[in-house]
Amino acid sequence: KFQERFPNEQIAVMHSSLSDGQRLAAWVNVQTKQANIILGTRMAIFSPVQNLGLIVIDEEHDPSYKQLDALRYSARDLAVWRGHQLNIPVVLGSATPSLETWHHAQEGKYDVCTLPQRVGELAFKPTFEFIDTRKERLHEGMTQVMLDEIEQCIERGQQALVFINRRGFAPVLHCPSCAWNSECTRCSAYMVMHRTDSGGRGPNSYVLQCHHCGLQRRPPNACPECGNLDIQPLGRGTQKVEEYLAQKFPDARIQRIDADSTKRKGQAEALFDLVHEGEVDILVGTQMVSKGHDFKKLNLVCILNADSGLYTHDFRSSERLFAQLLQVAGRAGRHLPGGKVLLQTNEVGHPLYQALQLQDYDLFAKHSLAERRVAQLPPFSFQALITASSKHLERCMAFLEEIKEIVINADASEDPAHQQLIEAKEGMMFYDPVPLRIVRVFHVERAQLLIESMSRARLQRFLPLWGALLPDIARKHRVKYVIEVDPLEI
Numbered sequence: 200k201f202q203e204r205f206p207n208e209q210i211a212v213m214h215s216s217l218s219d220g221q222r223l224a225a226w227v228n229v230q231t232k233q234a235n236i237i238l239g240t241r242m243a244i245f246s247p248v249q250n251l252g253l254i255v256i257d258e259e260h261d262p263s264y265k266q267l268d269a270l271r272y273s274a275r276d277l278a279v280w281r282g283h284q285l286n287i288p289v290v291l292g293s294a295t296p297s298l299e300t301w302h303h304a305q306e307g308k309y310d311v312c313t314l315p316q317r318v319g320e321l322a323f324k325p326t327f328e329f330i331d332t333r334k335e336r337l338h339e340g341m342t343q344v345m346l347d348e349i350e351q352c353i354e355r356g357q358q359a360l361v362f363i364n365r366r367g368f369a370p371v372l373h374c375p376s377c378a379w380n381s382e383c384t385r386c387s388a389y390m391v392m393h394r395t396d397s398g399g400r401g402p403n404s405y406v407l408q409c410h411h412c413g414l415q416r417r418p419p420n421a422c423p424e425c426g427n428l429d430i431q432p433l434g435r436g437t438q439k440v441e442e443y444l445a446q447k448f449p450d451a452r453i454q455r456i457d458a459d460s461t462k463r464k465g466q467a468e469a470l471f472d473l474v475h476e477g478e479v480d481i482l483v484g485t486q487m488v489s490k491g492h493d494f495k496k497l498n499l500v501c502i503l504n505a506d507s508g509l510y511t512h513d514f515r516s517s518e519r520l521f522a523q524l525l526q527v528a529g530r531a532g533r534h535l536p537g538g539k540v541l542l543q544t545n546e547v548g549h550p551l552y553q554a555l556q557l558q559d560y561d562l563f564a565k566h567s568l569a570e571r572r573v574a575q576l577p578p579f580s581f582q583a584l585i586t587a588s589s590k591h592l593e594r595c596m597a598f599l600e601e602i603k604e605i606v607i608n609a610d611a612s613e614d615p616a617h618q619q620l621i622e623a624k625e626g627m628m629f630y631d632p633v634p635l636r637i638v639r640v641f642h643v644e645r646a647q648l649l650i651e652s653m654s655r656a657r658l659q660r661f662l663p664l665w666g667a668l669l670p671d672i673a674r675k676h677r678v679k680y681v682i683e684v685d686p687l688e689i
Contacts, residue, residue, distance in 0.1 A: 201238055213239030213246060241266060241274030244281065252287055254278045258490065259291035259300060260522055262687050271683055294529065294560065295522035298571070299578040301564050325500070325531040325538030327556040329547045339443040340435050345501050345541050346447060352499040353451055353480050357535065359499040360482045361440060362489065362527045366457040367391040368439045369432030372407060374422035376429070381418070383409040387639040392418065393459065394438045412641040440503070441483045451480040456488055489527035493534075500531040502542040509546060512636060513688055514576055517551055521563050524555055577685070581655045583662060584686035585648045585669075589678040592634060592644035598676040599632035599648040602669055616668055623661040626652050649689060658684075 201210055211225040211234035228234040230247045237246050241264050244254075256264070256275050264274040275291070282289035291300055291309070304311045316324075335342040340363075352359045371389040372381035381390040390407035408415045421428050432439070441455045454473060461467035467487070473479050477496050482488060508520035524542070532538015544552060554563035572579050585602070587595040605612075606629065609620040630649040638644055652658040666682060673680050 201236060205236060208236050209234045210236045210238055211246070213237065213243040215240065215242065244274045244277045251281075251285055253290070254282050254287065255290045255292060257292050260293045260295055260297040260518075262519070265687050267683075267687075271681070273685065276685075293522075295525050296560075296564075298518055298564060298567055302568060302578040323532045323534075323536050323538055324558070325528060325540050327528065327540045327542065327558070329552060329556065330541060330543045331547050332543050332545055335543075338447075339439065340503055340543075341440075341443070341501075342543060345543065348499060348539070348541055349444075349481065349501065350448065353448065355498075356496075357499065358474070358477070358480060358482060358494060358497040359501065360484065360488065360494075360497055360527070360530055361444065361501045361503065362484060363435070363437055363440055363503040364485050364523070365434075365436040365504065366438075366459055366485055367408070367436035368394045368405065368442075369436060370434040371432070372418055372430055373433045374425065374427050374430045376427040377422060377425040379422050379424040379430075381407050383412065383414055385409065385414055385639070385641050386411045386637065388637050390414070390416070391436070392432050394442070411637065435503075437483050437485060444481055444483065448481065452478060453481045453483065454479040456482065456484040458485070458487070461487070486523060486527075488530070489523060490529075492530060494530055495534040497530055498532050498535045498538050500528055500538075500540045502527065502540065505542055506544050506546055509549060509551065514571070514574075515687065518567060521551055521555060521560075525558065525560070528555075528558075575651075575653070580651050580653055581658050582652075582684075582686060582689075583650045583658060584683045584689060585650070585680055586635070586645060586683070587647070587673075587678045587680045588643050588645045589676070590642065590644065592638060592646060594676045594678050595644055595646035596632055596634075598673060598678045598680070599646055601672055601676070602665070603629050603632065603648060605668060605672075606665065619664050620661075623657075623664050626654055626657045627661055628652065647689070649686075 209228065211228045213222065213225050217225070225234070226246070229237055230249070232249055237243050237248060239246070256278050259275050266272055266274075279289055279291075293300075296304070300309070303309045330342050330344050332342065335344065338346065349359045349361075369392040372392050373379070381392070382388070383390050386409055388409060388411050390409050393406050393408050395404050395406055405418050406415050407418050419430070422430050437455050437457045438459070441453060444451070445453050454470060456467070456470050456474075461470065471492065474482055474492075474494055474497075482497070502524060505520065505524060508516055508523075528540040531540050542552070542555075546552065550566055551563065554560070554566070571577065585599065587598050589595050605617060606620050606624050606627070609617045609624060612618060628651040630651070632646055632648045635645045635647055638646075650658070652661070662682065662684070669680065
């Protein structure tokens with residue numbers, strides 16, 4: 200699309216899937232000023248542009264701009280800082296900006312440019328309808344109202360998207376007799392049931408897979424605990440929804456697009472081409488289909504299992520859910536009138552859904568920022584997260600307790616390094632060390648300690664002084680640790 204829009208410009212593409220030779224060629228083209236446009240993922244922010252004049256961060260709210268391993272950084276924040284250093288404009292584009300970005304805009308730190316209408320002469324805005332699942336009977340997680348709408352959509356020669364952000368066949372295999380669940384032996388998580396396609400060479404088979412460490416094994420024929428033969432998959436993922444829709448609409452062309460169906464190189468592009476060419480009647484997908492796609496014949500979006508994102512441990516979950524739902528809803532009716540979004544929920548009156556129905560980001564942001572102001576959560580405070588990992592959880596907890604006690608008891612210490620913390624710790628709030636929600640991954644136990652301050656400057660002064668003491672303590676407890684400033688997930 201960029202090459203079509205700028206036919207006379209050389210474009211350098213940068214992303215992690217490139218070979219070393221391709222990456223070097225792109226780097227050289229940028230360094231030698233042969234490429235005037237750089238198109239890339241977060242790594243592109245480090246490109247050696249000689250005469251940079253504009254930085255555009257598309258979908259700036261996307262958490263993938265934050266690298267969470269090795270060198271930890273936010274490409275979005277680096278872009279803002281690089282623009283500041285070079286005195287050039289930085290455009291942060293999003294239909295659902297992060298609340299931190301929106302707060303900066305409301306405070307006057309950023310200018311705001313709004314696009315109240317969809318781009319294009321034939322762009323239409325879809326309508327939202329909620330289906331109260333407390334009053335409807337479910338058929339494999341879908342109400343009859345939703346199934347009827349899908350049937351009518353197909354009869355009109357249009358496409359329907361069924362969105363469920365959970366891949367696989369079922370989240371867990373369960374024994375109703377003794378309550379056994381298919382737990383991973385290497386992680387404190389359930390193994391997800393997946394269907395493997397036989398390719399027409401016999402019946403499909405199933406496999407249990409851990410989404411954290413990759414461990415796979417065949418499902419047991421009977422419960423390992425009590426021997427019950429009636430073990431059942433609980434819940435549903437994209438594969439189970441696809442299977443049910445194929446039974447319900449045998450003449451419809453159904454295509455599933457998720458991480459499992461697009462493993463091989465070029466597979467995702469080929470499947471999306473089928474949708475664009477009108478060779479698909481019902482598209483079943485995860486967040487892969489929720490943004491960046493312009494399906495001309497798609498006029499109905501059906502959203503399943505959205506309530507799972509309403510009540511989680513992470514205070515950012517509602518922000519992510521609103522952005523995800525508004526983006527997937529944006530696939531409906533982009534070129535056809537009468538676009539509709541159906542969302543099944545037990546919480547029809549929830550404020551998030553009310554703002555979603557109005558497609559009013561301002562209303563959602565105002566409500567969410569008011570909540571965060573009361574709770575003194577970002578962007579009204581600043582955080583750092585220390586995550587410790589070891590083969591033994593006790594070592595992680597002991598390490599985090601000790602580094603916390605060093606700060607709390609700095610006044611009573613005669614160690615000069617500890618005394619430096621006396622003034623620096625003012626305004627710092629330390630939460631108790633706790634294990635992570637998923638404590639063990641691949642036999643490694645993990646725990647975390649959260650630090651909070653009302654002043655970013657104070658937090659930045661404190662961390663280097665405190666951080667200098669941590670390596671020796673980590674070696675004593677035989678743990679590894681990382682410090683993440685502005686953590687996206689707690």
